[in-house]
Amino acid sequence: xxxxxxxxxxxxxxxxxxxxxxxxxxxxxxxxxxxxxxxxxxxxxxxxxxxxxxxxxxxxxxxxxxxxxxxxxxxxxxxxxxxxxxxxxxxxxxxxxxxxxxxxxxxxxxxxxxxxxxxxxxxxxxxxxxxxxxxxxxxxxxxxxxxxxxxxxxxxxxxxxxxxxxxxxxxxxxxxxxxxxxxxxxxxxxxxxxxxxxxxxxxxxxxxxxxxxxxxxxxxxxxxxxxxxxxxxxxxxxxxxxxxxxxxxxxxxxxxxxxxxxxxxxxxxxxxxxxxxxxxxxxxxxxxxxxxxxxxxxxxxxxxxxxxxxxxxxxxxxxxxxxxxxxxxxxxxxxxxxxxxxxxxxxxxxxxxxxxxx
Numbered sequence: 001x002x003x004x005x006x007x008x009x010x011x012x013x014x015x016x017x018x019x020x021x022x023x024x025x026x027x028x029x030x031x032x033x034x035x036x037x038x039x040x041x042x043x044x045x046x047x048x049x050x051x052x053x054x055x056x057x058x059x060x061x062x063x064x065x066x067x068x069x070x071x072x073x074x075x076x077x078x079x080x081x082x083x084x085x086x087x088x089x090x091x092x093x094x095x096x097x098x099x100x101x102x103x104x105x106x107x108x109x110x111x112x113x114x115x116x117x118x119x120x121x122x123x124x125x126x127x128x129x130x131x132x133x134x135x136x137x138x139x140x141x142x143x144x145x146x147x148x149x150x151x152x153x154x155x156x157x158x159x160x161x162x163x164x165x166x167x168x169x170x171x172x173x174x175x176x177x178x179x180x181x182x183x184x185x186x187x188x189x190x191x192x193x194x195x196x197x198x199x200x201x202x203x204x205x206x207x208x209x210x211x212x213x214x215x216x217x218x219x220x221x222x223x224x225x226x227x228x229x230x231x232x233x234x235x236x237x238x239x240x241x242x243x244x245x246x247x248x249x250x251x252x253x254x255x256x257x258x259x260x261x262x263x264x265x266x267x268x269x270x271x272x273x274x275x276x277x278x279x280x281x282x283x284x285x286x287x288x289x290x291x292x293x294x295x296x297x298x299x300x301x302x303x304x305x306x307x308x309x310x311x312x313x314x315x316x317x318x319x320x321x322x323x324x325x326x327x328x329x330x331x332x333x334x335x336x337x338x339x340x341x342x343x344x345x346x347x348x349x350x351x352x353x354x355x356x357x358x
Contacts, residue, residue, distance in 0.1 A: 023297040031300060035307035039085070042311050046081050046318040047073055050325065079210045084317040084331070085310040086219045087208070087276045088286075090268035091115075092309025093227045095283025096290070096302050097265040100237040101258060104170045106343070108283030109269045112170060113177030114151045115280075118266075118273035119204065120181050120188075121147025127192045141218055145270035151177060152262050206279035206332020208317050215275060222271035227306050229264040233257060234299030241296070279332045281339020282309055288342075 050072075091109055098107040098114075109115045125143035155177065159169050185204070211219070230237075236257045239247045244254050272279070286309040290301050316334040323329075 023295075023300055028300045028303075031294060031304050032307065035304060035311070039307055039311050039314070042314045043081055043085070046084075046314050047077055049318050049322045050077060076210050079212075079216060080208055080317065080321075081314055082216055083211050083219065083275060084208050084314045086216075086223050087272040087279060088282055088309035088311070088313025089227065089306035090219075090223050090272040090309075091279060091283040091313075092286035092290075092305040093230055093302050094265040094269045095309075096287040096298060096305050097230050097237065097261050098283070099287055100241050100298055101261050101265075102170055103241055103243065105288070106171050106284065107174075108281070108287075109148075109265070109273075110278060110280040110283060111178075111343070112151070112155060112174035113181060114148050114155075114266065114269055115273050115278050116178045116181035116185075117151025118144040118148035118270040119278050120185055121145070121150075121270070122274045123185050123188055127188060141222070141271055141274045144274040145267055148266040148270045148273070149263070151181070152266055202330060203277040205330035206277045206335065207330040208276050208320075211275060219271045219275055222267050226264040226268035226271075227303065229260060231299065231302045233261055233264075234297070234302055237261065237298040237302075238296070277330075277332065279313070279335055281335050281343060282313060285335075285339050285342050286312060 094114075095108040098109065098112060099105055102112075109118075121143035122140050124147075125140045128139070128143075155170065155173055158173055159166050182204075189201075236247070236252050239250055239252050240254070240257065247254050247257075269283075287301065287305050290305040290308055294300055294304055313331065313335070317331045320331040320334050321328045
């Protein structure tokens with residue numbers, strides 16, 4: 001039987017260049033280019049899917065440029081797709097950082113309670129802004145960043161014994177922290193005015209809406225520098241997977257690396273949570289998918305996971321708003337349906353006491 005001819009020889013060459021396990025500049029460029037092409041295709045596909053029949057032609061053809069369909073595409077679907085892209089990239093890059101820095105393959109912003117800390121900060125800022133008449137555009141991300149950073153610091157302090165991190169305790173601490181934070185959030189919502197914050201319950205499940213240009217600028221303003229810093233710290237994160245003592249012996253400034261990585265990961269996590277709520281399991285699943293394909297080198301894994309996470313969340317949000325259209329379900333429900341079984345599988349492979357290196 002003859003093989004099916006390729007529809008895109010250039011794409012096949014790009015895919016061939018992206019295979020392999022060693023880190024080289026050429027392979028990294030091929031991987032990034034390949035994932036960028038897939039992301040563009042995912043965005044274009046998502047633009048054409050929805051409860052209305054709007055399509056790309058409504059933007060291309062001059063006769064349709066001012067139609068209602070074109071308005072839906074540009075003012076409703078495209079901003080939401082761009083937000084899904086940023087949230088998926090942020091959570092995935094942060095997940096790579098936490099798994100390497102904490103040497104725990106089950107670490108991610110959601111499970112560790114870091115997303116919950118950002119959510120608590122965002123809820124507190126909403127209550128404060130509602131009472132004082134303050135704008136949320138800058139207040140909510142700042143409060144979310146403070147909450148996520150506070151959760152990180154508390155987690156690190158509790159997991160240290162005799163100057164050493166105990167990665168095997170991180171998941172249990174994260175579960176307890178998540179439960180405590182969710183109880184605090186419910187207390188605040190109930191005491192402030194439950195009717196005013198009724199929509200917050202939907203937000204807590206992980207929900208994407210059409211953001212304003214200022215909100216998109218805020219998210220991407222955090223995403224770009226944060227992912228860039230984590231990518232530049234990739235070699236240091238590689239060494240950190242062997243332990244802090246080994247990293248110090250080979251010349252890595254461990255405290256400086258830890259502070260920079262935690263600040264960058266907390267920043268992008270806070271930006272994502274402040275806009276989309278608690279979207280779970282993206283930061284857990286995507287780094288492992290990227291590691292299985294590309295290997296453990298964080299110099300490539302950080303930017304590649306960011307692109308892969310963007311692709312996955314764009315497609316998950318497309319499913320969330322179109323499977324039961326016109327009814328829309330939170331995107332966090334979609335990621336949890338797939339992420340829950342993934343977490344159980346990973347937990348079974350990495351039981352406490354059987355090794356915790358990512």
